[in-house]
Amino acid sequence: MNCKSVESRLSAYLDGELTGQEMFCLRDHLNQCQKCREEAAELKGLKRLIGSLDCPQPPKGLEERLTAAVMSNRSPKSSFSVYHSAILFAGVAGVTMLATLQVLGSISPTQTEAIRPHQARPVSGIDFEVRRDEMTSSISDPVSGTPVWSAADSR
Amino acid sequence: MFLTAVRDRVDTVERRALFDGLLRDSHKQAYSLAYRLTGNPTEAEDLVQESFVRAFRFFHRYDQSLPFTSWLYRIISNAHIDMVRRRGRIRTTSIHSAGEDGASAWELPDVENAPDRVLLENSLEPPVQAALLSMTAEFRTAVLLADVEGMAYEEVAEIMGTSVGTVRSRIHRGRKQLRSHLLKHAPETYRSLSNEL
Numbered sequence: 001m002n003c004k005s006v007e008s009r010l011s012a013y014l015d016g017e018l019t020g021q022e023m024f025c026l027r028d029h030l031n032q033c034q035k036c037r038e039e040a041a042e043l044k045g046l047k048r049l050i051g052s053l054d055c056p057q058p059p060k061g062l063e064e065r066l067t068a069a070v071m072s073n074r075s076p077k078s079s080f081s082v083y084h085s086a087i088l089f090a091g092v093a094g095v096t097m098l099a100t101l102q103v104l105g106s107i108s109p110t111q112t113e114a115i116r117p118h119q120a121r122p123v124s125g126i127d128f129e130v131r132r133d134e135m136t137s138s139i140s141d142p143v144s145g146t147p148v149w150s151a152a153d154s155r
Numbered sequence: 156m157f158l159t160a161v162r163d164r165v166d167t168v169e170r171r172a173l174f175d176g177l178l179r180d181s182h183k184q185a186y187s188l189a190y191r192l193t194g195n196p197t198e199a200e201d202l203v204q205e206s207f208v209r210a211f212r213f214f215h216r217y218d219q220s221l222p223f224t225s226w227l228y229r230i231i232s233n234a235h236i237d238m239v240r241r242r243g244r245i246r247t248t249s250i251h252s253a254g255e256d257g258a259s260a261w262e263l264p265d266v267e268n269a270p271d272r273v274l275l276e277n278s279l280e281p282p283v284q285a286a287l288l289s290m291t292a293e294f295r296t297a298v299l300l301a302d303v304e305g306m307a308y309e310e311v312a313e314i315m316g317t318s319v320g321t322v323r324s325r326i327h328r329g330r331k332q333l334r335s336h337l338l339k340h341a342p343e344t345y346r347s348l349s350n351e352l
Binding site (some may be wrong): 015 | 199301323330
């Protein structure tokens with residue numbers, strides 16, 4: 001190795017980033033060359049100088065400010081908020097309720113109609129009454145004159 | 156659809172909790188690096204804030220098996236270069252056109268007349284910080300990650316999205332630029348600091 005190739009590898013040498021073979025060759029050269037040795041010592045000092053800089057302390061409240069900044073800059077992908085969830089939930093609940101009411105509404109009138117009795121028109125002294133699935137008729141007892149009820153199941 | 160929305164909501168809440176924990180654990184380190192990259196507390200906070208906002212936006216890309224700080228440093232590094240570019244401070248000359256000593260093709264800025272001189276004077280250890288700021292953002296980042304954060308070249312290369320060879324070159328030339336700057340602008344400080352170490 002000559003001085004030029006050693007010089008370009010000095011930082012990597014000081015950082016332990018050379019391969020074994022390169023390191024041995026470079027160390028060999030340093031043992032023989034005072035100029036390169038001085039250069040290596042100076043770069044080593046610089047490295048330590050940079051590394052010795054004080055660790056700056058973050059200002060008070062930085063964490064809270066950062067959290068707030070992240071919250072106010074959320075991406076569309078992550079912005080499915082409580083508000084959106086609530087709207088979606090209310091929508092689904094509303095549709096379900098309407099559907100239920102519709103089904104109940106379609107049943108009620110038929111049942112009401114079935115319960116109400118139909119009064120038949122009296123024909124020749126015989127009264128008919130129709131209730132759901134049965135029909136009754138009344139005739140007068142020829143002896144007592146009181147009505148006699150008879151029933152006929154339509155089934 | 157409703158179940159998907161609920162699942163998304165749960166995922167978001169979990170993701171948010173995880174991110175909050177990582178922010179709490181790493182914001183001091185992030186601020187420290189940002190401070191050294193920018194040289195003053197105001198810009199450091201801006202840089203850290205921008206970086207965490209970006210980190211959360213792309214948090215779905217973070218591989219949780221890897222250290223969060225490495226991923227965050229990559230974002231800080233990119234955000235810092237973007238900030239410098241926006242302010243027009245970055246040099247447009249190719250780094251490959253620089254001389255062998257890393258300084259011949261670079262005209263070091265006149266820090267005495269720099270617009271951010273007031274900020275530099277408020278920095279910790281002003282001569283060293285000023286020398287760091289005299290470098291390109293790429294050189295400064297590589298030097299700080301290696302010398303302050305103690306990272307291996309491979310890690311630095313991963314963070315900066317470049318090759319180990321480029322990192323080796325940036326660190327070496329960066330250190331030499333730093334020395335040139337100190338010798339030119341603060342020779343006595345440099346000598347005294349060197350003797351102390």
